[in-house]
Amino acid sequence: MAETLLLTCGEEIPSPLLTCPATASRVDGIDIYALAQADIGVYRGLLVSAHADQRFLVTMQEQLEQFLRDGGILVICGHLTYPFLPELSPFVPLALRSFEDYRVWRVSEHPVFAGVDTDDLTFRKGIAGFYGRGHNPPPTGARVLQRLSSPDGPPLDYVYHRLGGGRVLVHSGNDLWMYANDGISARRIAPQLLDWIESPALPGEDREET
């Protein structure tokens, strides 16, 4: 049985996660508006797309927090506009001065991004800015994995252990799994994200480096 659940958003073309051979059998999809009736507790991972109706997710906060208290992993993509967990903060757009500001910098290794060339994130078909155009400010204690613009730039991707249980991975841009069918190293993200969700947490994993 799939251990990860993707909230679909009425897309005409299904998410590559649900069609790509490396991931299709490992992910179930349900319509986001069916979340209230879904038994999400049977999954280890819950994926929230950048296209999610965040106003609706605000109304689902208690269910999402229960999922995390039960030890689940929540993966959130997109610009946070309606923070649906109390520790989340709204998106801050990048003050763009040059295209170099879109460059992605890995500042902490993580299995989800193992073997992924940051140039494949900075540019897609030669175009900068697909991966991130600003940041969702992380809560205290988050481990920042990638930053924008410079090694000290805005925190683009981060992971944290939640007080009371569960882990949250936040990517402040387009869906992490959008590259699943691309012929570049970034295609590794989708299956590696599922590997990470399916594996037990190692001691100290995903905690802030001190």
Next chain:
Amino acid sequence: MKPRIAVIDGGTYYHHRALFGERYRSYFAEVIYIRDLWNTPLAHFDAVVFPDRLHPGPLVAARRQIAEYLDTGGTVAAFGESQSHTWLPGLAWSPRPTNFWWWKTPGARLPLYAATPEHSLFRHLTIHEATWHVHGVFTPPSGTTPLIGLEGDGALLYEDTVTTPGRMVISSLDPFYHYGSYFMPVTERFLHGFLEWLAASCSGPRASP
């Protein structure tokens, strides 16, 4: 008198920036959350705008209400990637592969054209401001007015005053998503021109129910 234009909010981050942000907020008399649409009266609006990338589920559920609004002479403007063919009448939709990197090739062009150049829309925007990429085309029914065409193919934007007693402005473009994502400045100019035109085109007396 300023026309009363409503707009549907899909609850996403990009709808939030595009609809509630300062840039376009003044065009909209009311922002209707998509899950509230089914029980929101529409009759007093001159136009209802359905931005791109709305979840079609709540719109299919509100289909009868949208049809009644058109039957009483209302104006609907519906953008792309919302499966509008599933909740509006008479739409012939064909998806096309999206090449978003065409402009990186020297000398390349995206072959869009003004299909009815004398139409009032083109007093407010140029074809250049509608040119970013293609997700698909519509085949405008007979008697409707194609506005933005793809050479050798269908329309990216057309106006239909024949299928219903009202007016449907149908597009496959996705400017709200791109503006709302801080991605592609041309979409900001498109939205400005389009909304200026829509407001001007609604200033006449609305058909009575």
